[in-house]
Structure formats: C-alpha cells, structure tokens
Amino acid sequence: MTSATEKGTDIYTLSLDCVHCGLCLPACPTYQVLGLETDSPRGRLYLMRALQEGRIEDPQTVRLHLDQCLGCRGCEAACPSGVEYGRILDLQRSELEEKYPAKGVGASLRRFLLNRVIAYQGRLRLAFRFLRTAQILGLHRIAAALRLLPSAAVLLMPKIPAARHRRPLTGSFEPEGIPRARVTLFTGCVMEQLFGDINRRTLQLLLANGFAVDIPSTQGCCGALHHHDGQTLTAQRLARKNMAAFADAEIIINNSAGCGAALKEYGELLGDDQARAFATRCRDVTEFLAEQGLTAEPAPFPHRVAYDDPCHLCHGQGLRAQPRELLAAVPELQLVPHPNPESCCGAAGIYNLVHQDLAQQIGQRKLTDLASSEAEVVVTGNPGCMMQIDAHRRAAGSEIRVMHPVDLLLPEEDSG
Ligand code: SF4
Numbered sequence: 001m002t003s004a005t006e007k008g009t010d011i012y013t014l015s016l017d018c019v020h021c022g023l024c025l026p027a028c029p030t031y032q033v034l035g036l037e038t039d040s041p042r043g044r045l046y047l048m049r050a051l052q053e054g055r056i057e058d059p060q061t062v063r064l065h066l067d068q069c070l071g072c073r074g075c076e077a078a079c080p081s082g083v084e085y086g087r088i089l090d091l092q093r094s095e096l097e098e099k100y101p102a103k104g105v106g107a108s109l110r111r112f113l114l115n116r117v118i119a120y121q122g123r124l125r126l127a128f129r130f131l132r133t134a135q136i137l138g139l140h141r142i143a144a145a146l147r148l149l150p151s152a153a154v155l156l157m158p159k160i161p162a163a164r165h166r167r168p169l170t171g172s173f174e175p176e177g178i179p180r181a182r183v184t185l186f187t188g189c190v191m192e193q194l195f196g197d198i199n200r201r202t203l204q205l206l207l208a209n210g211f212a213v214d215i216p217s218t219q220g221c222c223g224a225l226h227h228h229d230g231q232t233l234t235a236q237r238l239a240r241k242n243m244a245a246f247a248d249a250e251i252i253i254n255n256s257a258g259c260g261a262a263l264k265e266y267g268e269l270l271g272d273d274q275a276r277a278f279a280t281r282c283r284d285v286t287e288f289l290a291e292q293g294l295t296a297e298p299a300p301f302p303h304r305v306a307y308d309d310p311c312h313l314c315h316g317q318g319l320r321a322q323p324r325e326l327l328a329a330v331p332e333l334q335l336v337p338h339p340n341p342e343s344c345c346g347a348a349g350i351y352n353l354v355h356q357d358l359a360q361q362i363g364q365r366k367l368t369d370l371a372s373s374e375a376e377v378v379v380t381g382n383p384g385c386m387m388q389i390d391a392h393r394r395a396a397g398s399e400i401r402v403m404h405p406v407d408l409l410l411p412e413e414d415s416g
C-alpha cells in the first residue's frame with residue numbers, strides 16, 4: 001500500500017466507478033437492518049468520496065458508518081459497474097487510521113490486541129492458555145458482568161480446546177505410495193488455537209488424497225484482521241513473514257476463507273511483483289481438491305446439509321461451485337438449499353465483538369434462513385462464521401450442527 005495522499009487519490013478515482021444505481025442496496029446486510037442510506041454501500045461510497053473532496057469537516061462522522069460496514073463485499077457481487085468496494089474500504093480505513101486514528105479506550109485496546117497480541121503467535125498462544133483457564137473458572141462471565149469484556153465474547157467463544165488440541169502442527173508428511181504432488185499448509189492463528197483439529201483433519205484429507213504436505217513452523221497470522229482494521233503496517237509485516245515462511249512452496253493450501261482471501265491480497269497490500277506471485281500460489285482447500293479431484297472416497301454422511309458461503313470465499317475469492325462439488329461427492333449426503341447462502345452471517349472478523357447489536361440481528365437472520373432449510377448440518381469454511389452461527393444456534397436452542405467442509409470429506413478410515 002501507498003502513502004496517505006496516494007491512498008486518497010486511489011479512493012477518489014475508484015469511487016468514481018459508482019453510478020449511484022442502488023442495485024447493491026438489497027445485498028447489504030447493514031442496510032437491510034438499519035435502512036439508512038449512510039449504512040448502505042452507495043452511501044458509504046458517497047461519504048468516502050466526499051471526504052476525499054474535502055466536503056466533510058469531521059472525518060469521525062464518516063468513521064461510524066465505515067466501522068459499521070461488515071466488509072463482506074456482498075455489494076461487490078451485486079454491482080453491475082464493477083465497483084471495487086472492498087479495496088476502496090480497506091484504503092479508506094487505512095488512510096483514516098494513519099491521518100485521524102480513532103480515540104478512546106476501546107480503540108486503544110483494539111489496537112493493542114491486534115498489533116501486540118494477535119500479531120505474535122507466541123503471545124496469542126499464551127493468551128489462549130490464559131483464556132482457557134478463565135473459561136474453566138468462569139472468570140470470563142465475571143469479566144463480562146463487570147463490563148471488562150464484551151458480553152458477546154462470552155456468547156461467541158466456543159469451549160477452548162485442551163492444550164494437546166492447540167499444539168502447533170508443523171513438519172513434513174508423506175502419503176502412502178508416490179505423492180501426486182507436494183503442497184504446503186497454512187495453519188493460521190485462530191484456526192490453530194480454536195480449530196486445531198480441523199487443521200489436523202485437513203492434513204489427513206490431503207494425505208489420504210495422495211499429497212505430500214509440508215507445514216512450516218515460521219508461518220504466522222495472515223494479517224486479515226489488521227488489514228481490514230486499517231493497521232496496514234502490521235498487516236504488511238505479517239505478509240512479509242508469511243512470504244518468507246512459504247518461499248519454497250509451490251502451492252499454499254489454507255482452510256479458512258478469511259485467511260485465504262487475505263493471502264491472495266498480499267499483492268495489493270505490498271504492491272510488488274513478489275507478493276503478487278505469492279498470491280497466485282494460494283488455494284483454499286476446497287478449491288485445490290475440486291481442481292485436482294478426490295482419489296479417496298469420503299465416508300457416507302446420511303444427513304441433510306446446507307452449505308453457507310463464507311463471504312471471503314464467495315465474494316472475496318469467487319469460489320462458490322468448488323465446495324458444493326465436493327459435498328456432492330459425499331455418499332448419502334443430501335445437499336438442501338437455503339435462502340441467502342451468500343449473505344453475511346455477521347461474524348466479519350471482530351465485528352461481532354465490537355458491534356454486538358448489529359451482528360446479533362444479522363446473525364439472527366442467518367439462523368432463520370438456515371432453520372427454514374430444515375438442514376441437520378450447516379457447512380461453512382471459515383472459523384469466524386462457524387463461531388457466529390454456532391453461538392446463535394446455541395442461543396436459539398437449535399439442534400443444527402455446524403461443520404467445516406473438510407470434516408465431511410475424509411474417507412471412512414480417517415473420519416472416526
Ligand atoms: S461490504 Fe457488506 S456491509 Fe459493507 S457496504 Fe458492502 S454489502 Fe454492505
């Protein structure tokens with residue numbers, strides 16, 4: 001990314017693509033809930049352009065509406081003019097953070113957590129160790145009651161797995177027989193701590209399908225949360241770290257839509273050819289397996305399954321058919337449609353922690369949609385979406401199970 005002045009020019013130029021037709025409005029979850037033009041894509045684009053033209057005196061008035069944007073990019077998919085809303089939003093958030101950083105305790109705490117904790121794998125592991133103890137002792141509920149922790153954090157946080165499930169997964173692994181190819185696995189930060197078993201099953205799935213897998217120990221957080229929060233310098237530092245960790249990798253597989261979209265955006269973030277080349281080597285696990293074909297038949301799964309598209313997979317990476325193709329290969333699985341599979345669930349990184357009410361309403365709509373499908377299982381390939389949907393399911397007393405696509409693709413002998 002470039003200087004604040006260059007960002008301003010880019011924001012202005014890119015925003016001119018918007019012809020104010022309003023076709024994106026029905027696709028915007030915040031507009032659907034709030035019904036305000038300023039909380040619609042068209043309104044936000046107008047505000048960003050006005051800010052660049054110097055027609056808005058107090059930039060903080062724009063910040064509220066940009067903060068309330070999920071960054072889901074549902075509007076991009078609906079826009080016939082090809083407006084690059086997500087890119088404009090990231091540039092604007094970065095420029096605001098650089099020129100007019102948000103003030104207050106909440107903003108400082110957010111910056112501290114993003115830049116000083118999440119950005120360092122060792123510190124994040126320590127934080128999760130502490131959080132698990134707090135969860136066991138019920139301290140998180142006390143902290144929420146004292147307003148030291150957002151109440152949504154208590155609702156959303158799944159049970160933090162025991163240490164053996166959170167151990168870093170690293171090394172080189174060989175399949176039985178001659179490998180079809182050698183791939184490298186990105187294991188993420190939150191994925192490692194909350195969904196480490198899904199990482200292990202992703203490894204099993206790749207091995208079962210004949211791929212040799214390397215997992216470098218020097219990799220770290222993808223920087224998505226930082227990038228979308230305007231913490232550009234940290235996001236760039238994390239991108240460079242991962243590029244070095246995966247320097248020798250031909251294909252880099254990930255199983256988290258948010259991370260995958262961020263890895264594929266390193267070219268834009270760093271603005272150099274090396275980063276652009278890195279991005280072309282990244283694949284979502286479903287994208288890769290659909291492209292290569294499954295050689296190990298998945299175990300039968302005799303259930304009704306609804307697939308819910310993570311925003312950063314469908315809008316961010318354009319991957320819609322691939323997960324569905326793979327699920328169609330699972331014996332006895334019945335894929336049932338549900339309304340609005342591409343509509344954001346309200347997770348959006350840390351959105352559901354900082355905009356609890358809005359995220360709650362958006363999450364509720366998602367659960368209503370899923371309930372109407374009469375699915376027994378909802379499948380989605382992003383940790384934030386899994387946590388958000390599961391939290392709403394628990395709150396509503398729904399029996400629907402939330403699973404990652406990888407969980408349904410393992411062959412019988414690995415699926416136990
Ligand atoms: S990114 Fe999502 S929430 Fe933001 S304006 Fe677009 S559709 Fe609305």
Ligand code: SF4
Nearest residue numbers: 018019021022024079
């Ligand atoms: S972003 Fe696209 S769809 Fe939305 S108002 Fe502008 S041109 Fe129309």
